[in-house]
Amino acid sequence: MSILHHGFGVASALASSRGEEADGDPDEPPHRMSTKLDKLAVSGMFDIMKPDEHPTVENSFEEKSIWIQLAAMLLVFGGYLIVAGTMLVRDAGAIGPFIPLLIAATVLMIVVNVAGHAVAAVMTSPEDCDERDRLISWRSEARSAWMLGAGVIIAIGCLALSMTPAWIANILLLSMFLSQVICYALQLVSYRRGF
Template sequence: MSFHEKSAWAMALIMVAGILYYFSVVADMSAGLDQLAPPVLPVVVAYIVVIVVLSIIGHVLIAISKPSEANDMMDERDKLIAARAGNISGVILGIGVIAALGNYLFNYDGNLLFHTAFGALMMSQLAEYAARIVYYRGGF
């Protein structure tokens, strides 16, 4: 397994943990309200910090496990996999944002718009890493 594939696995797991964290906090905040909780800057910042810190730790551990691969440049296969996965990610982001905006046109709920658009961003990143894993595993 190459460094880039290990990185995709680590980032996919980190994204899942971040998504679960963020939406569990939003669900807990919303439980006491009669509506969806508004976006709160400290929660968004905490999400970003958690993702960044876990990413650094994960990549350091991957680099320590096999230092000879840590500085490997992307070859043609890696670049093609990254490009295809990025295309899938972009489509998912676009669909998610359009869905969020469409929902807003009917409900006029800015809180839902924010959380849906932010969720679309999270899901697009997760989809990119998942696609990379599938392409690496599938022998693309």
């Protein structure tokens, strides 16, 4: 409270020293003019202090959501791909052993995403996507889709080389993973740098 009073006083004194006058009737009682002057000066002070005037803005819920999805994707599916890669190198046989691993990774992915979004919702009130969010999402998806296409082509090549279904399935999963990671990365770059 004392800080506020001090702020008002300083603002008023600064305004008075500059010879600023409140707009309005000059015949107004002095105490009313002083109040107006205080309001003007204080509003000027708040203009300087307003948080939205700072060049950096707090991340939106959408941006936080992308960070969470990227982290979950890298941790969970990254981990799955490392384990699956090791299994493929040891024994590139049937696809059966990979199914429980993939189900576990999917469930863990959902759990990590739900937990992450719950924490983000506590920190930032969730907002609906607006046109900029949608545009960023569309552009990033369009620019990262080539990776999935490349994965499909490579998988077809593997099929032609008579490689096992486990290899083909995991190559497809790898391309999906990389495509999604590129998509999230592009979205984050767009949020930070604009376009």
